[in-house]
Amino acid sequence: MSKGKLLFIPLFVALYLFSFAHPAPFNIGKETYSEDESFDDTSMTFDYNEAHSFIKNEMKKYGYLKKHSSLMEFKAALKNFQEVLEIEESGEVNEQTMAAASKPRCSQTDIFHTSSPLSKRSKWSxxxxxxxxxxxxxxxxxxxxxxxxxxxxxxxxxxxxxxxxxxxxxxxxxxxxxxxxxxxxxxxxxxxxxxxxxxxxxxxxxxxxxxxxxxxxxxxxxxxxxxxxxxxxxxxxxxxxxxxxxxxxxxxxxxxxxxxxxxxxxxxxxxxxxxxxxxxxxxxxxxxxxxxxxxxxxxxxxxxxxxxxxxxFNGPSNFCLYVWLMSQVVAVQRLPSRNNHAKIPKCTTSNVEKNTRRNIKSELQLNDEDVKHYTIIVCNFLAGLQLWKNTPQYNPINSFEDQFRENQQTTLVDGTTAFRRLIRHAKHLQESSRRSPLDEDFFNNNFFESFMAEYENN
The missing domain is CATH 3.40.390.10 (Collagenase (Catalytic Domain))
Structure with missing residues (x-):
């Protein structure tokens, strides 16, 4: 049984995905749902070359892989793709990946790398x-x-x-x-x-x-x-x-x-x-x-x-902003400059801060001052998360890594405005001598205990 390509038509700005590994404002107006018919392991012999070509095309089609990529970039992108497919992240093309990538899915791109204006919206009038x-x-x-x-x-x-x-x-x-x-x-x-x-x-x-x-x-x-x-x-x-x-x-x-x-x-x-x-x-x-x-x-x-x-519908929410901030943990880990000895990267021990600043500037279209402040918030969050993970309240059975692994999620076209509001609010708190996300001790144990209690109940 032969299988194949999905139809995707870019038309109108609707939403964008946000994560450091896969930043993505995008254009879209029509979403199509389709089924790939490219591989059926019950009726075909696995052909590595065909599988490699198919998987590579799928990753390009859905935004996981750029047009021209090195072998290292291909393996990293394949691990991301395998994660979404809910299979072992081997970084290798195999029968399991071929079969999983051939499952029915929506034909809309998952991750977008091209910038587009964030002012338009996909919202009812x-x-x-x-x-x-x-x-x-x-x-x-x-x-x-x-x-x-x-x-x-x-x-x-x-x-x-x-x-x-x-x-x-x-x-x-x-x-x-x-x-x-x-x-x-x-x-x-x-x-x-x-x-x-x-x-x-x-x-x-x-x-x-x-x-x-x-x-x-x-x-x-x-x-x-x-x-x-x-x-x-x-x-x-x-x-x-x-x-x-x-x-x-x-x-x-x-x-x-x-x-x-x-x-x-x-x-x-x-x-x-x-x-x-x-x-x-x-x-x-x-x-x-x-x-x-x-x-x-x-x-x-x-x-x-x-x-x-x-x-x-309601606009920016602190809870959802922090949910999305969590999604950046896994993405940051996958930067080439990641600290290999820490599950959660530290801005002080690697180039995470530099990469964070660069990606925020290019993908969120914030000005230099806002980029500076939001980078501080991200780094404070990561530092607080590392400390909280080492407390008795942390439950390794339901690990943060597992939860963060799944949190590269959808944000909407108001994203830039929302982050600016978070920054303004943080600056206002700091200027009025109240604890702010810009303070190193804001993301403390009490914050994560309260936040996770809310997160796990939704």
Whole structure:
């Protein structure tokens, strides 16, 4: 069985990923969901050269690898890619990596290296907000599939929206009000959900059950979603390729040769894009790029999913800022100048501070003064984390490294503004002689005990 490339079309600024290893403002307007058909270890003999070529192309396609990379850079990028694939981070091309990289996934890039203006946003217009923190959106099913009954399809859609409504809030943070109602007609709905084949009214025709063949690889687009910032009336719409075999029963999907697509999970993921979110690299996040067959009633939003939504709707949150700050720990460790004798790098013992300063300046578009202050905050955080890790309160069974490993997550287009606000707040506290993130002792044991108690409960 041949497998292949995924379709990705850059169109409109929506969000950006932030981490030191993978900084990324980006342009995107339509998100497509697809399945690679490039490798099936039950029916093909492993070919190293073919696998190496395929994996290298996948890493380039999804942002893990630059166009021209050294062998060392390739191995480091491959370890990052294997981490997201949830397999052993060997840095070697093997059958396990080939099989994992061929799993169904969203075809949108995970990591972006090109800069773009951060002023645009993928957020619903003000007319949809009933209050500063509450939004009301309507949905409709304009075209059904014959694979599932209209009653069953509508039931799944309601439950998928309920996931976002009921799970989106973070304890002790300003609450988000999400209200989704079925519209009386297609003309009155904000999120039009439809099943279609081939050319279906937008410029992105579906490719049919077997997809399109590119060389020896096969690309098969299952669905696409238009972000809120896309041109009306397509903005927010979710389209599924009706040439596929859609299934609502999780027990009927999976297994060798099974071509059924589990509609509930894919829909729940696509709703996140319709709300303006992009991918999270946290493996248990609903917005993780790789498809999972998880029963609809068991789908849970991760702290990444919640923080992405919170930031998009409510603006900057200290809790989420520190969640994202945590994500930088693993990325910083992977710098060539990392301190090999410490799991958590120290700005005072390596070039971490220099690299941090350079990356913040280039990727967050902060001025020199803001770069200086935010670098201090990062270094203070790392120093405090190192000290906290050595206290009796630290639980090695649920190690920070394991938690940080999964936290290269999605941030939104207001990122630069948010970091500037954090810096201004820190400076204000310091100027008024109060403890500030700019102070070396701000990130103390009390801070991490309180923060982790909140983090682990979300």
């Amino acid at each position: 003000k007319k949809h907000f009933t209050s500063p923190n509450s939004i009301s959106l309507t949905w409709c099913l304009s075209e059904f599939t014959t694979d599932m009954s209209p009653v069953e399809t509508r039931r799944i859609v309601k439950k998928a929206f309920d996931i976002w409504t009921s799970q989106s809030n973070i304890r002790h943070e300003k609450k988000i009000g999400l209200n989704f109602e079925e519209a009386s007609s297609k003309d009155d709905c904000d999120i039009n959900i439809m099943f279609a084949t081939g050319h279906h009214g937008d410029e992105y025709a579906f490719d049919g059950t077997d997809g399109s063949i590119v060389g020896s690889k096969q690309s098969n687009v299952l669905a696409h979603t238009f972000f809120p910032g896309y041109t009306y009336p397509l903005n927010g719409d979710i389209h599924f390729d009706d040439s596929e075999d859609w299934e609502s029963d999780i027990d009927a999907v999976g297994g060798p040769g099974n071509r059924k697509r589990y509609f509930p999970y894919i829909l729940s993921h696509e709703i996140g894009h319709a709300l303006g979110l992009d991918h999270s690299l946290k493996t248990n996040a609903l917005m993780h790029p790789y498809y999972k067959n998880i029963k609809l009633s068991e789908i849970k939003l991760s702290v990444d999913d919640k923080c992405g939504l919170l930031w998009n």
